[in-house]
Amino acid sequence: MTFSTVNPDLLDDLARTAAQDSIEKTVVGAVITDPDGRVLLLHRPADDYLGGLWELPSGGVEPGESLTEALRREVAEETGLIVTAVDDYLGHFDYRSGSGRRTRQFNFTAAVTGQTVKLTEHDAHLWAGGGRQSQVSSAVQAILDAWRRHTA
Numbered sequence: 405m406t407f408s409t410v411n412p413d414l415l416d417d418l419a420r421t422a423a424q425d426s427i428e429k430t431v432v433g434a435v436i437t438d439p440d441g442r443v444l445l446l447h448r449p450a451d452d453y454l455g456g457l458w459e460l461p462s463g464g465v466e467p468g469e470s471l472t473e474a475l476r477r478e479v480a481e482e483t484g485l486i487v488t489a490v491d492d493y494l495g496h497f498d499y500r501s502g503s504g505r506r507t508r509q510f511n512f513t514a515a516v517t518g519q520t521v522k523l524t525e526h527d528a529h530l531w532a533g534g535g536r537q538s539q540v541s542s543a544v545q546a547i548l549d550a551w552r553r554h555t556a
Contacts, residue, residue, distance in 0.1 A: 408472045408490040410512065415471050418496070418510055427498070428505040432475040433462035433544075434514040435494060435551045436485070438531050443548065444521070445540065446482065447528035453502035458530065458539040460547070461485075462509060471510055479514060483529070484522030489515040494550045497543035511547045513554075 422430055436444040445458045463478030465471060476487040492513045501507045521529045530536060537548050 407488065410472060410490055410493055414493060418471065418493075422508050425498075425508070426506060427508040429501055429507040430465040430471070431462055431507055431509040432465060432471050432478060433460040433509050433511040433547070434475055434479050434487070435460060435511065435547065436479070436483075436514050436516055438519055440531075440533075441555075442531040442533050443537055443551075444483070445530045445532050445537070446523070446526040447530070449527045457541060458532075458544075459541070460511065460544060462511075472512075475512060475514060479516065482523070482525055483516075484520070484524075485516040485518060487514045487516055491515065492554060494547050494554065497546065499543065509543075513551065 444461060446461055448454055448457045448459060450456050461479050461482050463474070463482065465474040472490045475490055479485055479487050490512050494511045494513065496508050496510045498506065498508050523529060538545065540548065
């Protein structure tokens with residue numbers, strides 16, 4: 405069972421605002437850290453959409469699924485890690501998906517069991533300290549900046 409301290413009213417607000425903004429697809433992303441404060445980043449294969457990009461564990465929200473349920477499922481699917489807690493909303497960013505759909509990624513902090521990552525969709529992973537976290541897109545960098553401010 406996943407524990408969430410994210411206010412359910414906030415989650416409802418996020419979904420409602422996305423619909424009002426004509427967002428066609430919603431995605432969730434997780435900032436997962438190890439005991440040394442390094443962030444888990446995943447590397448997209450070169451032949452994939454946005455190939456070569458380092459990103460947070462993330463993925464689409466299925467119909468009828470809450471944001472926190474999707475986060476738990478996507479982290480497990482992409483990394484083999486089990487989310488034990490979803491704690492803080494860190495913000496969102498918008499982009500066009502590979503199919504051209506207006507997409508919004510909602511990002512949260514998440515605690516997991518273990519650190520052994522089993523990749524299914526990505527070709528590499530990295531527990532990134534501060535210097536290595538700059539390998540991400542500017543949108544993900546803004547989320548990591550919000551996380552650093554939140555944990556300071």
